[in-house]
Amino acid sequence: MTEPFRAGYVAVVGYPNVGKSTLANRLLGAKISIVTSKPQTTRHRVLGIVNRPAYQMVLMDTPGLLTSAPNALDAAMMREIAETVAGADVLCVVAEPRPDMLGGPAALIERVRAAGRPAVLAINKVDGVARKETLLPLIERASKAFAWGAVVPISARDGANVEVLEAECAKLLPVSPPLYPGDQLSDRPERFFVAEIIREKIFKIFAEEVPYAAAVEIEDFSEREGRKDHIKAVIWVEKESQKGILIGRGGVALKRVGTEARAEIETFLERPVYLELTVHVKEKWRREGDFVRRLGYP
Ligand SMILES: Nc1nc2c(ncn2[C@@H]2O[C@H](COP(=O)(O)OP(=O)(O)OP(=O)(O)O)[C@@H](O)[C@H]2O)c(=O)[nH]1
Ligand SMILES: [Mg+2]
Structure with missing residues (x-):
């Protein structure tokens, strides 16, 4: 049997x-x-x-x-x-x-x-x-x-x-028919993974304070016929000083985040993208329930 x-x-x-x-x-x-x-x-x-x-x-x-x-x-x-x-x-x-x-x-x-x-x-x-x-x-x-x-x-x-x-x-799983189609790998949309890849690079590149104060919001994700997809992401931090660190002198630090993230996003999506990153400050955003929810946390 x-x-x-x-x-x-x-x-x-x-x-x-x-x-x-x-x-x-x-x-x-x-x-x-x-x-x-x-x-x-x-x-x-x-x-x-x-x-x-x-x-x-x-x-x-x-x-x-x-x-x-x-x-x-x-x-x-x-x-x-x-x-x-x-x-x-x-x-x-x-x-x-x-x-x-x-x-x-x-x-x-x-x-x-x-x-x-x-x-x-x-x-x-x-x-x-x-x-x-x-x-x-x-x-x-x-x-x-x-x-x-x-x-x-x-x-x-x-x-x-x-x-x-x-x-x-x-x-230990219950006896049950499949819950999702057999070819599906996740229930999250592409833009979620794109934001997470950017966040991971921030965790890897910066020391203590910045990663924990950072959140990534995808403002625009447009597929463009015959051209690279355009992804516009905002990195939210809590202080001007953190923004300064993220951008770095002459923009070098942010550029590194962008370069490393884009390479991985392209591997993930299996197509070339144009990635635009900006940094905004929202003081103490981690304490604001509404803002935390806006970023997709429950
Ligand atoms: N040596 C060793 N390191 C591991 C192993 N599994 C994970 N790590 C390392 O442990 C660290 C944390 O791994 P994560 O998978 O991010 O751990 P996590 O439990 O998801 O962490 P949080 O999401 O922060 O709670 C990373 O540096 C991993 O490379 C393992 O089997 N052996
Ligand atoms: Mg984890």
């Missing part, structure tokens, strides 16, 4: 910077979610769809779980996590191989228990663990904390054991 087809939503959750987006991209085989070395990179839940012969796994990457939400942007991100978890069939909890990986601020494990959903634990970044035997006590301890569907040590970066993790998550 053949196994019935399964389909459902898998929420990838965990503390900031543990590798949730790296894992989501690895499972999707495409770069859907931006990855940087800084925590709190992901702001939106991103929906990517893994289509396999026996199942369809709709992946939702989430922002990292924070202890507190000091401003409207953080609060929106935390609401986004709660909504995503509520809409998930399965949780894929990602943690780093450390004794406190499920505890700590805002106790992840409590959220998992409260969610009442089947969950798989991925212990990520095991490529960085020199002595693999140190993983055993961590796995044992985690196994006692919750009735996980499975506890799987992985490396999202090099792909080790990611297939095993995927299979464990797939087992």
